Every structure is written in C-alpha cells, then in structure tokens.
Amino acid sequence: MSDSDGKKTLGLRGGGSRPGQVKQSFSHGRTKNVVVETKRKRVVVPKPAAGKAGGAAGGDPSRRPAGITDSEMERRLKALQVAKAREAEDAAKRAADEKAREEERARRREEIDAKERAEREREEALKAKAEEEERKKREAEVAAERARQEKAKPAVTTAPQQDADGGAQTARVPNKSGLATPRKIDRERDDQKGRASKGRDDGRRAGKLTLNQALSGGEGGRHRSMAAMKRKQERARQKAMGGTETREKVVRDVQVPETIVVQELANRMAERVADVVKALMNNGLMLTQNQSIDADTAELIVEEFGHKIVRVSDADVEDVIDSVQDDEGDLESRPPVITIMGHVDHGKTSLLDAIRNAKVVAGEAGGITQHIGAYQVTTDDGAVLSFLDTPGHAAFTSMRARGAQVTDIVVLVVAADDAVMPQTIEAIAHAKAAEVPMIVAINKIDKPEANPDKVRTDLLQHEVIVEKMSGEVQDVEVSAISGQGLNELLESIALQSEILELKANPKRAASGAVIEAQLDVGRGPVATVLVQNGTLQQGDIFVVGEQWGKVRALIDDKGERVKEAGPSVPVEVLGLNGTPEAGDVLNVVDTEAQAREIAEYREQQAKDKRAAAGAATTLDQLLAKAKDDENVSELPIVVKADVQGSAEAIGQAMEKIGNDEVRVRVLHSGVGAITESDIGLAEASGAPVFGFNVRANAPARAAANQKGVEIRYYSVIYDLVDDVKAAASGLLSAEVRENFIGYAEIKEVFKVSNVGKVAGCLVTEGVARRSAGVRLLRDNVVIHEGTLKTLKRFKDEVAEVQSGQECGMAFENYDDIRPADVIEIFEREEVERTLA
Incomplete structure (x- = not known):
C-alpha cells in the first residue's frame, strides 16, 4: 500500500489489515478522529494428507489444524466415531425404556379400568338384584291387596288408572286366577325408569352435578347431605338384618362418693362427657369435665340420665380389698416365718449365715447388719423355712402397730459369754407383746468362757423360763462357727411350726407385709414383701399403705427373677409409685383406678391424723x-x-x-x-x-x-x-391449766442501764400482768419461757396494762429480744379433778 508520492502508508505487519477511524475525547469537550488499521483474524486450514484427496479433514492438509499429525488426526476421528456410536446406543436404550414404561403404565391403566368396570358391574348387579327384590315385594303386596279386594268384591272392573307419576293410564286385566295384576309392559317400563333414575328412590342425585344445577338448587331443590344418606343406609341395613333401630336403655347402678369429677361421673354412667356437661348447663352449672361436683348434684344428673345412684363414703373405697374368710378346703400348709432377734454382736446374722451356708456378714459394712434380710432355707428333711434377720426392732414394732403380724416364731439369740443384755430384754418385750412363741438359741457355745446356765438364770428375771429350768420355752445350745446344735435348732423350729399348724390359701388375691423398703437409684422404689396369703404374680395391681403400683418384676432372696410368690415367700417387688413404710400391708386389687383411690384416701387420712389436734396418746x-x-x-x-x-x-x-x-x-x-x-x-x-x-x-x-x-x-x-x-x-x-390472757407485740428494743434490754411493746389482745408468766414467740416458735422483770407504763411500774396501750417489758435473765417478736402472757391455775 502507498500514497501519491510513492511512500508506504503506516500500517500493521501483514496483508490482513484494513483502515478504520476511532474518535478520541479530551477535556473541555474537545474530540479528535484518528485513523487506525484493524487486523483481521487469519484462519488456518489444514492441508489434506497424501493418498486421501477429496476425503475428510484428515485427508486435506489445508483444513487440518496446525501441529496435528496424521496419526493424531486419525485417533481423534475414531474417538469421535465411538462417541457418536455410544450416544446413538444410549438414545436407543432410552427410547426402549420409555416405551417399556409407557406400556407398563398402559397395562396398569387397563387393570385399574378393568377393576373399576368390575366394581361398577358388581354394584349394578347388586342394585339390580335389590331392585328386583323390591319389585317382587311390591308385586306380592299388590297381589295380596288384590286378593283382599277380590274377596270383598267379586266383580273385577277393568278401569283405567293413572300412574303415580302422572303418565299414561295403565289397564288392569284379570289373570287366570282371577286376580288383577299390572301388564308386562308396565313392569318393563318401571324397571327402565328405576335404572334410569340410578337410585333416585333413596334420595340420590342422577348424573353429574353441573354448575347451573348447583346454582339453581339442582333437580328440584336442596339435596340431602352425605351424613344423612349414610344414616339412612345404616337404618336400611339394620332393618334388612332384622335388627331394631333404637337400642334399649341400659340402667346402671352408679356409685357416687361425696365429691366426684364430671368426667369420672360420665364414665361410671357410660354416657358421653359432652351430654353430662350439657345437662349440668341446663341446670345452671357452667362446669368443665375436669371440675368436681358434690353428691347431691351428681344424684340429680344420674337420675336425669335414667340411672340409679348408690351413695358411698370415702372410706368405702377400701371395701374392694378382699377380706373374705377362706374355706378350710382351700387352705394349704405354708412354711413358718422365723424372726432372728437379740443383742448387737451376739451372732444373729452369723447364725443365719451358718444355716444358709452363705456369707452374708461379709457383705455388710463392718460386719453389722444394716438392713432387714429375708431368706428362705430348705433343711435336710425338705422343710422350707422363711427367716427374717432384723438389725433392730423398729420394723418389727411398726409391723405390729399397723396390724401386720408377719412372724410366727421368734428365735432369741443370746451369747453364752455375754448373757442377757439390754437389747435382749427389748427383744423379749417385743416377742411378748406380739404374743408369738419363742425359741432361745444360746450362741457362741464353743468359747471357753461360755456359761449357758448363766443365760438361763438371767432369763428367769424376765419371765422367760426355758425347758431345762422346767419351763415351756425351748432352748438350744448352738455355735455359728463350728455348726454345733444347728440341726437341733432346726428341729425345734419344725416342731414349733407343727404345733402352730400354719396354713394359707394360695389361690386368692395376694396380701403381705413390707419388711423393708428403699429407693434404688436404678430401679426406683423397691419393697421387700413377705407374702402372707394368696399368690403374688407379675402384672398384679396392688396398694400398699399410702402407695400403689403394678408388679413390674419379682426378685427372690437369691437375686433371681421369678414369676410369682406364694405364702411365706419373701420377694423384692418393683413397680411402686413411691416408697412405703416397713410394716405396711400389701393388697392386690382389680384395677389401677381402685388402687389409686385407696392410696389417695389413705394419704389424706394420714394427713388429717397428723394435723388433728389432741391426737396424742396422753x-x-x-x-x-x-x-x-x-x-x-x-x-x-x-x-x-x-x-x-x-x-x-x-x-x-x-x-x-x-x-x-x-x-x-x-x-x-x-x-x-x-x-x-x-x-x-x-x-x-x-x-x-x-x-x-x-x-x-x-x-x-x-x-x-x-x-x-x-x-x-x-x-x-x-x-x-x-x-x-x-x-x-x-x-x-390436781390438773394445772394455762389460761392465755393477752398478747403483746414488740415495736422497739431499748438498752437501759442497770436493767438491760427493754422491749417497747403494744398490747394487741387481752391484758399484760406483771405477775403472769410470759413466752417469747418468734415466727410462731417459742424461743423463751419465763417471767417479767419489769412492766412499765411510761416511767411508772404498773401491775397490768390493758389492750391497745403501750408499755415497756424486760425479761428475767433473758436479753435476746427483737422487734416484731410476740409476747404471750398466760396464767396457771390448778383445777381439782373429781370422780366422774
């Protein structure tokens, strides 16, 4: 490229450029057009390879990308062909899968349509059958009516009669029997009309519901609801089955305590809670199902529902506990219950350990019994004995106090080298109070310093005369270490149990006594129960004292789970809702509601007893x-x-x-x-x-x-x-009585020289007297009782101060007085008691 004078024009290298203009902008609005040359992109065409003229890109070197060899180009072409083939295969596979899925959907649609057709055909067949039966029934009724009319009027007239629907008249002709019946064409027309109506006789709509029908009220007005049609179908079904539409009212005996919750009252009447609440509202009581009503209101509601009321008191809840006397034929022999008692460290647990051939002492802290143990022992003769090992006598006493006489025989263990000790005397007192037979076991007979005769002599002082001293109490010399005399002790126990003739009924509801109860961290409340009567089984619902529960598990004295426990068998019971007290009686009841009611009643009774004033045994x-x-x-x-x-x-x-x-x-x-x-x-x-x-x-x-x-x-x-x-x-x-004559409240406390602390008081009730006794109350707790050192009104010493007046008081030898304390003033008098 050149200009007019033969010089070349300024441009880019190569022949692929062309001129252009660019507009440049400067400050203050100045612009300038500049001539530039733009470079065009050069396209490289691969040259065809030798021997492949007129072929693909691989054979034309002018169209091949730069730097690509013939082998590389062939490899890329093969890869492209393979990818195209794989893509075609995938497309064919997808098409086949889609076709299979479409065929499966079509097949399922056909099956569903076939089922729907079969269901519709079945329904139509049932409907046709029902219509046919209804038609036959109507024909039979018409035939019967015609027969009755024929008897009443022999002459039969052939008169036209209009259809029920206002259609053409139907002619009645007599048949061979002389009775008038509808024509066959009428029957066919009626059948066609019934099929066309599609159940219009039962109030159903024929055909689909259109918008115009819905807005205009449908085919002649308002349609029946679905619930109404269902109720009609149910009545028709009951009528077809021969049942009555209304069931007879069941009159119940409803037990009503002094107060009862509305929902519980409805449950006992077997009525709906909503109906009971509505009845209460009709009587002017706006109550909910969780509120309580009294017995009079409950009686009104019960009578309104047609039931009979049975008034019961709160104490009647315990009547469900089975207290029926057992028949002699149901009684079976039971093992005796033996309680081991005696002084500390006289060898009670060691003796029981020797009998059981188990190391119980090793498991106790310091070798001292910390809990009540209940064990069963089988002797060589096959006799089963139930032993109770008590650390003290509190549980034994509380059992007797609650009426739970659990023990049959008391084995009094006395150490031969220690003789009678204070707790031995206590054990004797408990055994006599319980009125149970006693067997004296003189333990530690193997020691050199043992003196069994001294034990027998000391027992005489407590009215315990053993057989060797010409008495009736059996005594056996034993040694828990060497095993001496153990067989004789078991024989004595067996002999005593034979004399007692112990029997129980294992086939009734279980009852027993709690020997020990504790709160286990992993198992919850656990009670050691000695079954006295009946058989306690897993799953039984029971009430024990102020607690109740359901037997979740039973564990025997060996730590193994058992399914049931008979009379005189000690077991651990799991499943209580709280921890009972030792001596509480366990009774099995029928339902959880009964157990809960009894437990709540007993808990309330215990609270009332504790709160009652003057309940002490004075x-x-x-x-x-x-x-x-x-x-x-x-x-x-x-x-x-x-x-x-x-x-x-x-x-x-x-x-x-x-x-x-x-x-x-x-x-x-x-x-x-x-x-x-x-x-x-x-x-x-x-x-x-x-x-x-x-x-x-x-x-x-x-x-x-x-x-x-x-x-x-x-x-x-x-x-x-x-x-x-x-x-x-x-x-x-004489009886000393206290009469409270006044109360005073301390307002301020002053320090007075030569006197000490003086209380500035206001007499709030009664009168304050100088000669009376006083008590200082702080938070209603008596913290001091004594006399007054001084009683002043202003600066004068006075004998008494009336209610509503202020005064100063100082206690004799007592200075711990504070504002807001209350002073109680009282007088003592002696009352002579006379014969009633």
Missing part, C-alpha cells in the same frame, strides 16, 4: 378409755431410767399399784436414753413413755411428735408413782 386419754371400755383392765407403760437400780425400783413400785379391777403393766423397762424403738413399742401398745432422769434423743422426739406418743419426764420417783397411781385409780389430785 395419760388422761388412757384413763378416759379405761373408764369407757369395761374390758380394759390394764394400764400399759414404758419406763426408761438412768441406772438399773432405779428401773428395778420403779418396776417393783408399779407391781404394787392396782387391785382386782385394774393393774399397771410395764411393757418394757430399760436403762439409757429414750430411743425410737421405745416410741414404736409405745405406739403399738397405746402406752405413754416415762423417763426417769433421762431424756429422749432427737429421732425419738420426732417420732413421738409424729405418732402422738406422750413422753413424761420425772426426777423424783414418788411423783412418777403418784401420777401412775392416780391414773390407774381414776383420781388425779
């Missing part, structure tokens, strides 16, 4: 009971003293009190502090506890408050004797 109440009940001729007491001499002196003094009509019975006399075991014994026997120069420990005080047992403290023996003598004779010299 000396005065014992006296009143002795006067009211002519059969009571004994006054039981429990005595604890500081030394043995004082206890013996009190016991001897008690023996001298009484006459032919009444006497004092010392249930237990011991040395040391008043313990929880003493409270349990007193509660079981309804006796007060007398402490001579001793006090009750904290657990005993708590148990006494809870169980309502009176504890009296004395320091002069003559005062104790006089009170018991007065109670036994019905004469008390």
Whole structure:
C-alpha cells in the first residue's frame, strides 16, 4: 500500500489489515478522529494428507489444524466415531425404556379400568338384584291387596288408572286366577325408569352435578347431605338384618362418693362427657369435665340420665380389698416365718449365715447388719423355712402397730459369754407383746468362757423360763462357727411350726407385709414383701399403705427373677409409685383406678391424723378409755431410767399399784436414753413413755411428735408413782391449766442501764400482768419461757396494762429480744379433778 508520492502508508505487519477511524475525547469537550488499521483474524486450514484427496479433514492438509499429525488426526476421528456410536446406543436404550414404561403404565391403566368396570358391574348387579327384590315385594303386596279386594268384591272392573307419576293410564286385566295384576309392559317400563333414575328412590342425585344445577338448587331443590344418606343406609341395613333401630336403655347402678369429677361421673354412667356437661348447663352449672361436683348434684344428673345412684363414703373405697374368710378346703400348709432377734454382736446374722451356708456378714459394712434380710432355707428333711434377720426392732414394732403380724416364731439369740443384755430384754418385750412363741438359741457355745446356765438364770428375771429350768420355752445350745446344735435348732423350729399348724390359701388375691423398703437409684422404689396369703404374680395391681403400683418384676432372696410368690415367700417387688413404710400391708386389687383411690384416701387420712389436734396418746386419754371400755383392765407403760437400780425400783413400785379391777403393766423397762424403738413399742401398745432422769434423743422426739406418743419426764420417783397411781385409780389430785390472757407485740428494743434490754411493746389482745408468766414467740416458735422483770407504763411500774396501750417489758435473765417478736402472757391455775 502507498500514497501519491510513492511512500508506504503506516500500517500493521501483514496483508490482513484494513483502515478504520476511532474518535478520541479530551477535556473541555474537545474530540479528535484518528485513523487506525484493524487486523483481521487469519484462519488456518489444514492441508489434506497424501493418498486421501477429496476425503475428510484428515485427508486435506489445508483444513487440518496446525501441529496435528496424521496419526493424531486419525485417533481423534475414531474417538469421535465411538462417541457418536455410544450416544446413538444410549438414545436407543432410552427410547426402549420409555416405551417399556409407557406400556407398563398402559397395562396398569387397563387393570385399574378393568377393576373399576368390575366394581361398577358388581354394584349394578347388586342394585339390580335389590331392585328386583323390591319389585317382587311390591308385586306380592299388590297381589295380596288384590286378593283382599277380590274377596270383598267379586266383580273385577277393568278401569283405567293413572300412574303415580302422572303418565299414561295403565289397564288392569284379570289373570287366570282371577286376580288383577299390572301388564308386562308396565313392569318393563318401571324397571327402565328405576335404572334410569340410578337410585333416585333413596334420595340420590342422577348424573353429574353441573354448575347451573348447583346454582339453581339442582333437580328440584336442596339435596340431602352425605351424613344423612349414610344414616339412612345404616337404618336400611339394620332393618334388612332384622335388627331394631333404637337400642334399649341400659340402667346402671352408679356409685357416687361425696365429691366426684364430671368426667369420672360420665364414665361410671357410660354416657358421653359432652351430654353430662350439657345437662349440668341446663341446670345452671357452667362446669368443665375436669371440675368436681358434690353428691347431691351428681344424684340429680344420674337420675336425669335414667340411672340409679348408690351413695358411698370415702372410706368405702377400701371395701374392694378382699377380706373374705377362706374355706378350710382351700387352705394349704405354708412354711413358718422365723424372726432372728437379740443383742448387737451376739451372732444373729452369723447364725443365719451358718444355716444358709452363705456369707452374708461379709457383705455388710463392718460386719453389722444394716438392713432387714429375708431368706428362705430348705433343711435336710425338705422343710422350707422363711427367716427374717432384723438389725433392730423398729420394723418389727411398726409391723405390729399397723396390724401386720408377719412372724410366727421368734428365735432369741443370746451369747453364752455375754448373757442377757439390754437389747435382749427389748427383744423379749417385743416377742411378748406380739404374743408369738419363742425359741432361745444360746450362741457362741464353743468359747471357753461360755456359761449357758448363766443365760438361763438371767432369763428367769424376765419371765422367760426355758425347758431345762422346767419351763415351756425351748432352748438350744448352738455355735455359728463350728455348726454345733444347728440341726437341733432346726428341729425345734419344725416342731414349733407343727404345733402352730400354719396354713394359707394360695389361690386368692395376694396380701403381705413390707419388711423393708428403699429407693434404688436404678430401679426406683423397691419393697421387700413377705407374702402372707394368696399368690403374688407379675402384672398384679396392688396398694400398699399410702402407695400403689403394678408388679413390674419379682426378685427372690437369691437375686433371681421369678414369676410369682406364694405364702411365706419373701420377694423384692418393683413397680411402686413411691416408697412405703416397713410394716405396711400389701393388697392386690382389680384395677389401677381402685388402687389409686385407696392410696389417695389413705394419704389424706394420714394427713388429717397428723394435723388433728389432741391426737396424742396422753395419760388422761388412757384413763378416759379405761373408764369407757369395761374390758380394759390394764394400764400399759414404758419406763426408761438412768441406772438399773432405779428401773428395778420403779418396776417393783408399779407391781404394787392396782387391785382386782385394774393393774399397771410395764411393757418394757430399760436403762439409757429414750430411743425410737421405745416410741414404736409405745405406739403399738397405746402406752405413754416415762423417763426417769433421762431424756429422749432427737429421732425419738420426732417420732413421738409424729405418732402422738406422750413422753413424761420425772426426777423424783414418788411423783412418777403418784401420777401412775392416780391414773390407774381414776383420781388425779390436781390438773394445772394455762389460761392465755393477752398478747403483746414488740415495736422497739431499748438498752437501759442497770436493767438491760427493754422491749417497747403494744398490747394487741387481752391484758399484760406483771405477775403472769410470759413466752417469747418468734415466727410462731417459742424461743423463751419465763417471767417479767419489769412492766412499765411510761416511767411508772404498773401491775397490768390493758389492750391497745403501750408499755415497756424486760425479761428475767433473758436479753435476746427483737422487734416484731410476740409476747404471750398466760396464767396457771390448778383445777381439782373429781370422780366422774
């Protein structure tokens, strides 16, 4: 390329360029056109290969991409052909699959259509059959009507009659029998009309529902609902089956307690809750199903529903517990229940260990029994014995207090080298109070210092006379270490059980007593139960004390799961909703509702008993009971003293009190502090506890408050004797009564020199007297009882201050007073008791 003067034009290298213009913009709106040359893209065409002229791209070197050899080009062509072939195969396969799926869908559609056709044909056949039967029935009715009319009027007239639908008249002609029947053409027309209506006789719509029909009200107005048609079909079905449409009302005896929940009342009447709620609303009571109503309202509702009411009290819930006496023919022999009792470290558990041939002591902390153990032992003779190993006597006493007499024989273990000890005396007292036979096992006979004769002699002091001392109580010398005398002990137990003739009925609902109960972390509440009557089975619903449950599992004394437990068999019961107390009675009931009702009733009764004031077994109440009940001729007491001499002196003094009509019975006399075991014994026997120069420990005080047992403290023996003598004779010299005369509230506390703390008070009730006794109450708890040091009105010492006035008070030898404390003012007076 060149211009007019022969010079070349400025341009890009190569012959593939062409000129162009570009517009450049500058500041202040200036522009400039610049001539440029643009380069065109060069297309490289591969040259055809030799020997393949006129072929594909691989044979034309001018069309082949640069740098591609003949072999590479052939390889790429082959790969392209393979990919095209694979793609064609895939397309063919997809087409075949799609065709197969389409055929499968067509086949399924045909099957569904065939089923629908078959269902429609079946329904049409059933409908046609029903219509045919209905038609035959109508013909039979018409024939019967015509026969009746023929008898009434022999002459039959052939008169035209109009159809029911207003159509053409139908002629009636007599047949050979003389009865007038419709023509065949009429029957065919009726059949066609019935098929065309498609069930119009039962109120159904024929054909599809169109928009115009829906807006205009359909074929002549409003149609019946689907529910109405279903009800009509149900009535027709019941009528065809010969059943009655309305069932007879079932009148029930409805048990109604003092209060009942609306839903529970509906369940007992077998009525709908909504109907009961509606009945309550009609009577002006807007209640829900979870609210309670009284017995009078429930009676009104029960009578309104046509049932009979049976009024029951809350206590009647326990009537479901089976208390029927067993027949003699149902009773079978049961193993005896033996309780091992005695002093600490006298070898009770070791003796039982030797009998069981098991190492129970090794499992107890420090070799001391921590829990009540219940075990079954089979002797060499095949006899089965149930043993109870008790660490103390609290459970034994509580069982008797609750009426659960579980033990049949008591084995009193006494160490030959230690003789009779305080807990041995306690065990004797418990055995006598329970009125069960006793067998004395003189243990540790293998020791050199053993003296069994001393044991027998010491037992005489407690009215236990063994056979070797010409008594009736069996005694056996045994050794838990060497095994000496164990067979003789088992023979004595077997002999005693034969004398008792122990029997029970294993075929009735189970009942038993709780020996021990605990809360296991993994298993929940667990109770060791000794079955006394019947057979306890897995799945039984039971109530025990204030708890109830369903037997989830039964575990015997060997730790193995069992399906059932018969009389005198101890088992662990799992499935309680709470932990019962030792001595609670277990009873099997029918339903969970009954068990829950009984447990709730007992829980409420226990709360009411604890909350009731004056429920304690006081000396005065014992006296009143002795006067009211002519059969009571004994006054039981429990005595604890500081030394043995004082206890013996009190016991001897008690023996001298009484006459032919009444006497004092010392249930237990011991040395040391008043313990929880003493409270349990007193509660079981309804006796007060007398402490001579001793006090009750904290657990005993708590148990006494809870169980309502009176504890009296004395320091002069003559005062104790006089009170018991007065109670036994019905004469008390004087009764000290307290009369509350006023209350005062502390507003401020002042410090006064030479006096101490003085309380600025306001007399809120009654009167405050200088000579009266006072108690200081803080949060309704008595923290001090004494007398007043001073009572001032302004600056003057006064004798009394009336209600509503302010005064100053100071206590004698007591300064711990605070604002908001309450001062209780009372006076003591002696009231002479006279004979009733």
